[in-house]
Amino acid sequence: MHMTSQTARSRSKGAAAAYRNKTKTYRRVSIALAALTAVGFAALPTFWLANTYQVRVATLVMMWMGLATAWNIVSGFTGYISFGHAALFGSGAYVVGLGTARYDLELWVALPLSFVLVGALSFFFGLLTLRIKGHYFAIATLGVAEAIRVLINYARSITEGVVGFPLPIDLILIDPKVPYYIMLGGLIAVVITAAMILSSDFGIRLLAIREDEAGAEALGINTARSKVIAFTISGAFSGFFGGMFAWILNFLSPESVLTPFVSLQVAVMVIVGGMGTIVGPLAGGLGFYMLSEFALVTAPRLNLLLLGSVLIVSMLFMRRGVFGTLMASRFWPRGFRL
Amino acid sequence: MRPDSLLLEVSGLTKHFGGVVAVDDLDLRVNRGEIVGLIGPNGSGKTTTFNIISGALRPDEGTIVFDGTDITSWPTYRIARAGLARTFQLTRVFDEMTVYENLVAAAGSRAEVVEERIGPLLELVRLEDHLAMPAGNLSIGQQKLLEMVRAAALGADLFLLDEPFAGINPTMERHLIDLINHLQSEGSTFLLIDHEMQLVTELCSYIYLMDFGRNFAEGTPEEVREDPRTLEAYFGKGYIAGTRDQ
Numbered sequence: 001m002h003m004t005s006q007t008a009r010s011r012s013k014g015a016a017a018a019y020r021n022k023t024k025t026y027r028r029v030s031i032a033l034a035a036l037t038a039v040g041f042a043a044l045p046t047f048w049l050a051n052t053y054q055v056r057v058a059t060l061v062m063m064w065m066g067l068a069t070a071w072n073i074v075s076g077f078t079g080y081i082s083f084g085h086a087a088l089f090g091s092g093a094y095v096v097g098l099g100t101a102r103y104d105l106e107l108w109v110a111l112p113l114s115f116v117l118v119g120a121l122s123f124f125f126g127l128l129t130l131r132i133k134g135h136y137f138a139i140a141t142l143g144v145a146e147a148i149r150v151l152i153n154y155a156r157s158i159t160e161g162v163v164g165f166p167l168p169i170d171l172i173l174i175d176p177k178v179p180y181y182i183m184l185g186g187l188i189a190v191v192i193t194a195a196m197i198l199s200s201d202f203g204i205r206l207l208a209i210r211e212d213e214a215g216a217e218a219l220g221i222n223t224a225r226s227k228v229i230a231f232t233i234s235g236a237f238s239g240f241f242g243g244m245f246a247w248i249l250n251f252l253s254p255e256s257v258l259t260p261f262v263s264l265q266v267a268v269m270v271i272v273g274g275m276g277t278i279v280g281p282l283a284g285g286l287g288f289y290m291l292s293e294f295a296l297v298t299a300p301r302l303n304l305l306l307l308g309s310v311l312i313v314s315m316l317f318m319r320r321g322v323f324g325t326l327m328a329s330r331f332w333p334r335g336f337r338l
Numbered sequence: 339m340r341p342d343s344l345l346l347e348v349s350g351l352t353k354h355f356g357g358v359v360a361v362d363d364l365d366l367r368v369n370r371g372e373i374v375g376l377i378g379p380n381g382s383g384k385t386t387t388f389n390i391i392s393g394a395l396r397p398d399e400g401t402i403v404f405d406g407t408d409i410t411s412w413p414t415y416r417i418a419r420a421g422l423a424r425t426f427q428l429t430r431v432f433d434e435m436t437v438y439e440n441l442v443a444a445a446g447s448r449a450e451v452v453e454e455r456i457g458p459l460l461e462l463v464r465l466e467d468h469l470a471m472p473a474g475n476l477s478i479g480q481q482k483l484l485e486m487v488r489a490a491a492l493g494a495d496l497f498l499l500d501e502p503f504a505g506i507n508p509t510m511e512r513h514l515i516d517l518i519n520h521l522q523s524e525g526s527t528f529l530l531i532d533h534e535m536q537l538v539t540e541l542c543s544y545i546y547l548m549d550f551g552r553n554f555a556e557g558t559p560e561e562v563r564e565d566p567r568t569l570e571a572y573f574g575k576g577y578i579a580g581t582r583d584q
Binding site: 015016017019022201204205207208211212214215216217218219220221222223328334335 | 392394413414415418419423424426430431432433434435436438439442443444446447448453457460466467469470471472488489492
């Protein structure tokens with residue numbers, strides 16, 4: 001009796017240890033892949049991108065990849081679909097825009113400030129909306145986002161309303177490679193954050209909420225707290241990318257950063273790429289932005305049609321998105337989250 | 339006869355849904371180390387009682403004292419952390435997470451102690467080779483076993499099992515009984531809902547019979563089985579009257 005329980009213990013410990021070793025290998029593979037990609041992006045402006053336009057496009061590609069990753073931290077991991085990220089992105093843009101144009105802040109102060117202030121805003125946004133479950137949450141986020149847009153529209157004395165305002169001229173004159181590398185830094189930071197969350201105990205709690213919130217609650221998980229933390233992290237990064245966008249755009253109006261279209265686009269990127277994965281939002285952001293840029297250049301009026309078609313086809317044939325489908329297939333190693 | 343170290347005491351529990359009284363002035367006592375059965379016809383309020391004890395529903399009246407602490411109306415996650423775990427009638431494993439991740443979600447961390455404590459249980463129910471498998475790919479019986487082990491990973495003292503034996507094959511049923519007996523031998527306590535009189539008699543040392551949300555009868559399995567109120571609860575007053583006429 002004693003002997004059998006001893007061998008049982010060592011056998012199961014062996015199985016658990018083998019599983020852990022496998023996940024360690026997966027982690028090493030992911031880190032190697034990520035490092036290679038980062039080096040590739042870092043080398044791009046020197047070796048491949050020929051002119052300012054291309055550097056700009058590459059910068060915006062990284063911005064969408066980063067924003068998609070940030071959105072994924074809350075919506076992909078916990079399953080709470082946010083249609084309000086335009087508000088967080090837009091608020092970040094207004095922190096940098098108003099900070100530099102109206103309050104004479106240095107850009108190097110305004111950018112971190114967009115991260116911190118929008119993080120704080122997201123905390124309250126999350127407290128307010130995350131009690132609402134399922135589809136109602138999505139609608140609530142849309143509502144709160146619209147409220148923020150209207151607020152900025154009407155606070156004309158500060159924000160210039162719908163007319164908008166330009167950013168200081170000296171920001172416009174900075175070499176476009178500077179925002180490129182800062183954006184790359186932001187992208188690396190958000191991807192590392194997302195990957196660390198996904199491979200942590202906290203990440204497992206978030207996934208449990210996505211799978212079955214009541215079940216997670218019954219296992220001692222403080223779901224409300226976990227969701228608000230995820231939302232705050234997601235929002236802080238969204239704010240930062242918004243701040244970067246204001247700088248790159250050089251001109252700020254609600255129309256460019258606060259429309260529901262921004263929320264929708266980032267959601268579609270992640271859904272098509274693969275929710276809850278790390279590469280999904282990156283691939284979705286890259287593919288989708290390149291596609292829409294291509295569509296905009298070749299068929300300006302048809303780009304929305306094209307994007308809509310991609311979404312419909314993806315929903316019909318790949319509910320989990322490209323990488324979600326791949327990772328759920330039997331060819332993919334079990335427990336390897338990439 | 340019953341061990342006398344009180345672990346769970348439910349008194350005067352009442353819950354209305356609109357005009358319907360789902361649970362009506364219910365009293366339950368579960369002592370440490372016992373396996374107590376909660377039986378009764380469909381709709382008699384058993385699952386509602388579980389929902390209230392585990393914090394998913396708030397009672398209109400009554401108190402729930404667990405391990406000396408009044409946990410009435412605590413949030414679900416706090417009740418779970420206090421050591422009161424439940425399983426569901428329909429299994430609720432996290433389908434797209436691996437078996438290992440399911441266990442980590444319950445245990446709270448990947449710490450070594452999880453494997454130390456949980457390993458033997460996984461071995462006992464033959465799940466140890468499925469750690470990397472998505473839980474949704476397990477059979478229903480295996481999912482029930484995983485749910486149990488997961489509740490153990492949470493560190494539960496008291497398990498509320500809602501029809502653990504419904505819809506699983508005899509092999510899985512055997513594993514489940516072994517697991518319950520094993521956990522009981524390590525000091526765990528159980529309150530379980532089931533319809534299978536044979537199993538309840540085999541497992542439980544004490545039984546509560548509910549009907550219309552109330553305590554209808556209680557006692558050892560033999561006492562409850564012999565009690566005319568049991569037949570009345572399941573088959574109605576006419577049945578009793580019929581037998582008496584013969």
